[in-house]
Amino acid sequence: MSDWQATHRVSAQVTFAHGSVLEGELHLQSSTALHQSAETTLEMLNRPDQFFAMTLPAGEIALVAKAQVAVVTCQASEPFIVDPERASVATELTLEVHVVGGRRFRGATRSELPPLHTRAMDFLNDLTGFFDLAEGKTVQYINRASVLYVHPLD
Known part of the structure; x- marks a missing residue:
């Protein structure tokens, strides 16, 4: 095998x-x-x-x-955050994300940043390469390096 x-x-x-x-x-x-x-x-x-x-x-x-x-698209089959303790302290953000190539995505993501750093700007400046954005049963995994600009919708 x-x-x-x-x-x-x-x-x-x-x-x-x-x-x-x-x-x-x-x-x-x-x-x-x-x-x-x-x-x-x-x-x-x-x-x-x-x-x-x-x-x-x-x-x-x-x-x-x-x-x-730029983006990996999957059907939602896993929770935003697997660990229930981590999920309980996460902040949900609703965003409209514009990426290279002219594509636009709207959806929700969860931020696990410290309490005083819960803005969309703080989330986007996180050092991880990809973040998830869920809308309905579809999840976009967006490469931060491909983001042109974001509209926070909260």
């Missing part, structure tokens, strides 16, 4: 900064040191690795450069 078969897979659409799209399945670790369940899409995208693996519809593996990704 290859290492790719031992992972948890999530269907996704990857939109690159230059506009092309790749569809397939992301490979998430089946366990993580952070919590007892499988790795989340956001955790995988924010790992320090420069590339992530994706199985394409024909079965081949693509190693995708995170720096070239």
Whole structure:
């Protein structure tokens, strides 16, 4: 069995900064040191690795450069924050995000920043590469490096 078969897979659409799209399945670790369940899409995208693996519809593996990704789109299947204690102190923010290529996304995200740093500006200046933005049953994982500007809607 290859290492790719031992992972948890999530269907996704990857939109690159230059506009092309790749569809397939992301490979998430089946366990993580952070919590007892499988790795989340956001955790995988924010790992320090420069590339992530994706199985394409024909079965081949693509190693995708995170720096070239603007947005990863998935169906909502995991909570914003896995740990209930962390979720209880998070602040929800509603944003309209404009990214390179002219795409715009609206939705909600959760900030786990300290109590005196709960503004949208504080959240956007966080050092992690990607953040999640959920609307309905769709979650956009947006690369902060691809954001042009944001309208806070709260």
